[in-house]
Every structure is written in C-alpha cells, then in structure tokens.
Amino acid sequence: MSAREKGSISNMIAAIDFGTTYSGYAFGFKNELDEDPTQVFCFQWHGNGGIMSLKLPTTVLLNEEKELVAFGYEAEEMYSGEEHLDYFYFHRFKMMLYDQIRKERLTMDAKVKDIRGREMPALEIFTHAVKFMKNHLFKNLEGRGIKVDDFKIIWVLTVPAIWDDPAKQFMRKAAEQAGIPRKDLRIALEPEAASIWCKTIPVEKLNQGAIVSFQEGTKYLVLDAGGGTVDITIHEVIKEGKLKELARASGGDWGGISVDAAFEEALVEIVGKDLIDTFRKDHTVDYLELFRNFELKKRSKKESDDVILYVPVSFVDICEDLDELIARSEFQGSMELELDKLRIKASTFDSFFTPTCRRVVKHVQNLLQSSKAEGVEFILMVGGFSESPVLQDAIKDAFSPKYRVVIPQEAGLTVLRGAVLFGNDPEVIACRIAQRTYGIATTSLFDSKIHKASKKITVNGEDRCSNLFSRHVKIGDELYLNVAQAEKTYTPIKADQTSMRISLYKSNKDDTMYVDDPVCDYLGGFDVPMTDTTGGLDREVKVRLLFGGTEIEVKCLVVKTKAEVSSHFSFLEPEP
The missing domain is CATH 3.30.420.40 (ATPase, nucleotide binding domain)
Structure with missing residues (x-):
C-alpha cells in the first residue's frame, strides 16, 4: 500500500x-x-x-x-x-x-x-x-x-x-x-528545474520520434521560453547524474506576451493609441477577451493558415468604420473585417512573432559561439512559449541540423514538474556560474599611489581609503554547492564598536575597485555581533560567502570568541 x-x-x-x-x-x-x-x-x-x-x-x-x-x-x-x-x-x-x-x-x-x-x-x-x-x-x-x-x-x-x-x-x-x-x-x-525534469524522464517521453540520451558528459542548451521572459543557460551532465552549469543564465523580456504587444501595436497603428486606451478603460472585459482570443490563436495556429480572430462588438462600435481604418493602414490586404471577425493573413500573423524570434535566435547564436558552448549537442526548448509552432520553427530553421532541437511533451509543464524533483534533491545542481562580481565594502590604509584622493578619510588619526570593493567572487566563476568562496578577514575601524556591518555589493565588471562606482550596486547588509570589545581594533571576523545555491548565504566567525554566525543578507532594504 x-x-x-x-x-x-x-x-x-x-x-x-x-x-x-x-x-x-x-x-x-x-x-x-x-x-x-x-x-x-x-x-x-x-x-x-x-x-x-x-x-x-x-x-x-x-x-x-x-x-x-x-x-x-x-x-x-x-x-x-x-x-x-x-x-x-x-x-x-x-x-x-x-x-x-x-x-x-x-x-x-x-x-x-x-x-x-x-x-x-x-x-x-x-x-x-x-x-x-x-x-x-x-x-x-x-x-x-x-x-x-x-x-x-x-x-x-x-x-x-x-x-x-x-x-x-x-x-x-x-x-x-x-x-x-x-x-x-x-x-x-x-x-x-526544466533541465532536471528532462534529464530524468524516460527518453521516449522527451521527444517524439527522436532518440535522446542525457548520459554523463552530455552538454545541452536550455531555452526556457515563458510568457514574460526567456531564460537561457547551458548544462552538462556530470557524475551521478548531477548537473553543472557551463554558462551563466541570461536572457530578456522576449516571452509570449511580447507577441501580444506586437499585435497591440498593430491595432494602435490602425485605430490610434487614444482609442485603444479608451477601449481598455471603458470596455475592460472586452479588452481582456480580445487578447484571450489572441492567446488561443497563438497556441493553435497551423502553418500557412489565415487566422480568424473574434473581435468584440464594443471594439467595432467605438472604432467606427473599422474596415475603412484597416484599408487606410499599412495592413490593407493583410487584415480584413468580416462582421465581428478579423481575418489576418498567415504571413502578417507570423510577423507579430518576428521581433521576438529574432531576439531569441540572436541570443542563442551568441551563446553557442562562445567557448562555454563547445561540445553542446542539443537545444532543449521548454516553457509555455516553446509550445508555439512559430518559435519552434524559428529555432529549428536557425540551428538544425547542427544542433538537435528537443521539445518535450507538455513543454509548459517541465519547470513545474522539475521543481518538485529539485525540492526532493536540491543538490542535483552541483555547480553554477556567477552572474555578477560580488564583494564586501571595506577600508584599508590609504595609499596615494593606488587610491583616489577623494576616498581618503581619517579614522583614529590614521589615513584610510573608504568604500573599497573587497572581491569575493568574480563574474563567470564556477560556484560549487556548499563550497565557500574566498574567505576573507575583516577588522573593525573603531575599537569600541559592538557589531560589524557586512555590506554586499555586485558589479558587472571583474576589476571594480570602489563600491560607489557606477557599475556597482548595493545588494544588502548583515550585522555581525562583536559585544566583546577587548582587543579593540585587532578583533578579526572571517567572512565566507556561499553562492553555489540559488540564494547567497553568509557565514562569519568572530576569531577571538569563536562565535559563528550564519544568515542571509537582507536584500530588500534601501542602502543605508
């Protein structure tokens, strides 16, 4: 039982x-x-x-x-x-x-x-x-x-x-x-999550009519196309079926709703922005219904077929002479109003996908040309938008037969199902790639040959350089699960301070020197208690940052008292 x-x-x-x-x-x-x-x-x-x-x-x-x-x-x-x-x-x-x-x-x-x-x-x-x-x-x-x-x-x-x-x-x-x-x-x-599921399920359920094997050493690009965003990364299957990220996750707002936006832009071109805004405000339910109908057509359109889209009567009424407006627009001949239905030529309907598909294809091309992609065999298409035949054709046309394009059955559910498997074994992702350079704000003795004069401050009669970026992780570094990166030691700047603020910053460059550089952003802070003030300025705190999981952890050791503190940074507070 x-x-x-x-x-x-x-x-x-x-x-x-x-x-x-x-x-x-x-x-x-x-x-x-x-x-x-x-x-x-x-x-x-x-x-x-x-x-x-x-x-x-x-x-x-x-x-x-x-x-x-x-x-x-x-x-x-x-x-x-x-x-x-x-x-x-x-x-x-x-x-x-x-x-x-x-x-x-x-x-x-x-x-x-x-x-x-x-x-x-x-x-x-x-x-x-x-x-x-x-x-x-x-x-x-x-x-x-x-x-x-x-x-x-x-x-x-x-x-x-x-x-x-x-x-x-x-x-x-x-x-x-x-x-x-x-x-x-x-x-x-x-x-x-999608990658975990596709690596796990039987190959006969992964891709109809194709033999796909995610054995040790297999490398593949994951193209997760959702409604809002497209996430792209590269994985390799390593020992014991675990996964290693080879290229840091990247992507953009090229999901399915960007196609909706292109369709709405076409309507604006035909009837004007003011009228579309009025339709949304005064006939909200009909506005939603129009785009629900468009969503269904996006998912069900067959190649070379014209699309028949139901248009709410309220939209036809407030537009007045909608058929004439279409005839005077750039969509003359490619759209036609038939009572409460809009016939859209197949090529015009596909054109709503064109800007999005081009962005996705271009981004994948750039990734596959990088050294990180050497040995990649498959492109794994997952996420709800990957069920679109138009996007599928764009990827296949651009990358087949050099890369085998794999589209799992029920691609829109791969993330959900894989998330359950991740919850059961979060260590299945053994290594990730740092998306940014991370460091801690600190000070050091001022050196006029190295530091900017504007950074000089005087503390306890000593010239020091403020706002220094103490790097712990460099962009592109391999981050293994449960392995601390670059343990560093920090000391207080005041002999009587009873806590030390650990402030974390991120940067898009690997050679950032100051935390207030334009390329640097404050992430969050964490206070380490140091209630025993004996030792004054000589009290040491060893700080280890763990990035291998999906969230950053910090582990601190107050050397004098042997007190250990582990926590997460508070990322949702404004910079002090």
Whole structure:
C-alpha cells in the first residue's frame, strides 16, 4: 500500500510555478519520488466552456476591501460580470515586477497596477497568489483522503534565473507571508528545474520520434521560453547524474506576451493609441477577451493558415468604420473585417512573432559561439512559449541540423514538474556560474599611489581609503554547492564598536575597485555581533560567502570568541 493510500504521509514536496500568463502547482511523495522520479502529480483545472488544463491564468481578483475573491479562471469569469467591474483585477503582474527590477532597486514598497491602472503593493498581490495555491493544494489532498501536516511539506517556489537576488528574496517573503515557513521553502530557478525534469524522464517521453540520451558528459542548451521572459543557460551532465552549469543564465523580456504587444501595436497603428486606451478603460472585459482570443490563436495556429480572430462588438462600435481604418493602414490586404471577425493573413500573423524570434535566435547564436558552448549537442526548448509552432520553427530553421532541437511533451509543464524533483534533491545542481562580481565594502590604509584622493578619510588619526570593493567572487566563476568562496578577514575601524556591518555589493565588471562606482550596486547588509570589545581594533571576523545555491548565504566567525554566525543578507532594504 502506497503512502497516498494510507491517508497520511511522512514527507511530501509541493512546487508552485508562477508564470506571467499561466501558473500551477505540482506535488510528489518523497518515498515514491526516490523510487520513480516521474511520480509527480499536477492538478487539472476547469475553465469556461469546458476548458481543462494543468495550468490556469495568473489572475488575481480582489474586492473593494482588497480581499482575495478569486484566482485564475474563476477570477476571469467573475470579472466578466458587470457587478464586479469595480474589483481589482491583476494579471501579468510578474512581468511588472521584472520591469521594476531592470529599472531600479527592488524594495518591499514595490507596486503593481491592476487592469485599470490602480496601484497596490506587489508583495500583497504575490502573497494572495501563493496563499491561493497553498490552500488549494490542501483542499485537493483532503479530497483524496490525504491528511498533511504543514511541517511535513517541503515547498518550492520557481523564479526566472535572470532575476536578481532581491527579487528572489521578494518571492520568499511573499511565501512566508502566505504561511510557508522559511525553513521549509526552497527557491528553484526555472531553466534549472526544466533541465532536471528532462534529464530524468524516460527518453521516449522527451521527444517524439527522436532518440535522446542525457548520459554523463552530455552538454545541452536550455531555452526556457515563458510568457514574460526567456531564460537561457547551458548544462552538462556530470557524475551521478548531477548537473553543472557551463554558462551563466541570461536572457530578456522576449516571452509570449511580447507577441501580444506586437499585435497591440498593430491595432494602435490602425485605430490610434487614444482609442485603444479608451477601449481598455471603458470596455475592460472586452479588452481582456480580445487578447484571450489572441492567446488561443497563438497556441493553435497551423502553418500557412489565415487566422480568424473574434473581435468584440464594443471594439467595432467605438472604432467606427473599422474596415475603412484597416484599408487606410499599412495592413490593407493583410487584415480584413468580416462582421465581428478579423481575418489576418498567415504571413502578417507570423510577423507579430518576428521581433521576438529574432531576439531569441540572436541570443542563442551568441551563446553557442562562445567557448562555454563547445561540445553542446542539443537545444532543449521548454516553457509555455516553446509550445508555439512559430518559435519552434524559428529555432529549428536557425540551428538544425547542427544542433538537435528537443521539445518535450507538455513543454509548459517541465519547470513545474522539475521543481518538485529539485525540492526532493536540491543538490542535483552541483555547480553554477556567477552572474555578477560580488564583494564586501571595506577600508584599508590609504595609499596615494593606488587610491583616489577623494576616498581618503581619517579614522583614529590614521589615513584610510573608504568604500573599497573587497572581491569575493568574480563574474563567470564556477560556484560549487556548499563550497565557500574566498574567505576573507575583516577588522573593525573603531575599537569600541559592538557589531560589524557586512555590506554586499555586485558589479558587472571583474576589476571594480570602489563600491560607489557606477557599475556597482548595493545588494544588502548583515550585522555581525562583536559585544566583546577587548582587543579593540585587532578583533578579526572571517567572512565566507556561499553562492553555489540559488540564494547567497553568509557565514562569519568572530576569531577571538569563536562565535559563528550564519544568515542571509537582507536584500530588500534601501542602502543605508
């Protein structure tokens, strides 16, 4: 009798994958996963019109009191009713967070906007989303007759590999506020999770009609194309089936919604931006319906077929003479209005994909030309956007037959399923590549031959250089799991100070000298208690940084007292 049949379990792993457009959760029981890693279960969601899927729209609906009313398909259905139009409707908020990450430092005060432009704290929205998934899982298990205690679950939350450390910590904070204990939560990087699943599953399920073997020594590029972002990295299978990252994760905002943006730009070209803004504001439900229809066409389009897209009557009405506007635009002959349907020529519809596909192909080409890619045999396409025939054809046309393009069955679920396996064995990723150069802010004796005069300060009658960047890790370094990088020793600058601030900075260059250089950014700080002040300035603190996991850890040793302190940096606080 299996653990599930007994009605109670000893250990379980549950993963939540939040995509820009679609989300889901999966789970597995440790004793079963250890015997057969494919024993990962996904919940099947039911949507409008009899839709059944293993993911649901990433949509949060809040009432006037900003309480969660619905998530996913239910949120879409409720918002389509006139009585709920004053509710707060959030979708694609993951991409809003990514936009903030690129532009400025992410803090706890970050905001996201609902469909009508009303702002709310991003942390609240993500917390609502995590809590919904968590509670739904419990109800699902109860329906199966399985009783699960919170402390017996290992939770995994996925994030894009190109997200920075504050963003990962932000997601962890949302999970904690949703009731998931810190000690039970692991952060998985999306392309890594997908890679783990594809390495594990039987080859006959990996690629139809192809023989694929991920044996020791196999090198492959992982192309994780989601709704919002594209994450790309290169992996090698090493001893005991573990994975080694060969090239640091990179990518950009080239996901599926960039195709939606190209379609919206075409509509703006035809009817003007003001009218599109009015349509979004005054006919919000119809605006959402238009792009839901477009999403379905994106996923189902067949080669050389024209696309017939249903257009809400409200859009036709507010445009007035939409057919004439099309005729006067650059889309004359390639788009045609037929009552409430828009016929789009196949070549024009494919052109909405062109800028995105070109960016992805160009980035993959650059990676494959680097020395890190020597010996790569496969391109592994995963993520929901990888199910698009247009993107698949673009990759195959650019890289076959030199590289074998592998598209797993249900490519959109590989991240979710792999996240469960990562939760069961986080050490499967044995080595990662440093995405940035990391260092600690410090001071040293001032040397006029080396240091800038503007950095000179006087402390205890001694000239010192301030704001020095003490490098611990260089961009591109190999970072092995549970192995500390570059232990360094620091001393206080005041004899009577009772704590030492360890401030971590990152840089895009490997030769950064000062933490206030333009290429350098503050990440976070950590205080090491030094209550025993005997020894004055001679008190030493040895600092070790561990980067091999998905999150940075710091381990400090106060040499005099032998006191050890381990923690994580606080990345969401502003620079002091």
